[in-house]
Amino acid sequence: MRPVYLLPAGALLVGIWLLPLSEVMPDFALHMLRHMTLVALAAPLIVLGLRNLFRRVTVAPLAAALVEFVVVWGWHMPAAHAVGRLGGVGLVLEQGSFLIVGLFVWAGCLRVDQPLAGAGGLLLTSMHMTLLGALLVLAPRDLYAEICGTVPNLSGQQIGGMLMLAIGTPVYLVAGLWLTAQALNERTAA
Template identity: 70%
Template sequence: MRPVCLLPALALLAAIWLLPLEAWLPGFPVHMLRHMVLVALAAPLLVLGLPGVAGRLAINPLIAAAVEFVVVWAWHMPQAHALGRLSGAGFVAEQASFLLAGALVWAGCLAARQPLAGAGGLLLTSMHMTLLGALLVLAPRDLYAAVCGTAPDLAGQQWGGLLMLGIGTPVYLLAGLALTAKALGREAVA
């Protein structure tokens, strides 16, 4: 166990689940903030903080990236999104699946025998996160208001997309580039 990584991960999880974030941000941005903290911040810290557990979660980086892609995009389909926002059980299922998918990606990518394979998984994840964030920002209407029974809030959706772009894209991109540099450094030494 590495407390220097584990304690911040646990603090982030406590903050996103226990603090009254809705008092500070509207519904959709809070929802997206939770998603991004789970997959891009808490998950890698948990993987680094619990290397024994992470070792058991490590799967092929590209398969892990594909799993996360399916989980993230599925929960952003209007009906699934409404379930995650309006139902306690749906919220728990959504949050658990995001955390597990994030842990799979980070465990697989950071433990990959070939750092370039890990870099590929993280860069693919960065690309699909960027695409979804851009879709949320550029959509001409609120994609979820009707199914959630809320007033349309295009600005809130756009802020949520910007949070996705501002947190997920750079975290995955920088980690992927770091693994690429590690791989290139190994080749230079060999």
């Protein structure tokens, strides 16, 4: 167990759920901040903090990235998003599934024996997160207001998309490039 990673992960999780963030940001943006904190910030810290436990998880990086893609895009379909956004069991299922697939992606991609495959998984994740964030920012209307029964808030959706771009894209991209460098360093050392 490595507290240097687990303590910030715990602080992030406590912060996104217990701080009164709804007072300073739109509902959709807060919902997206929680998603991105789970998959792109807390999950890798948890995997690094519990490295020995997650070494036993033998998920292929690209398979984990594909499952994560399906889960993330699935929950962003309007009907599924409404189930997760309106609270209760749906919210727990949505956020729990994000954390679980985030853990599997990072556990698979941070495997020491496959840095190039891990880089591929993270770069694939970076691309689809970037695309989804861009779609949310560029949509001409609030995609979820009608099905969620909320007042349309295009700017809140755009802020949420920008959060996805600002958090997910660089985290996955930088980690993928770092793993690529690791793989290249191993090949030149051999």
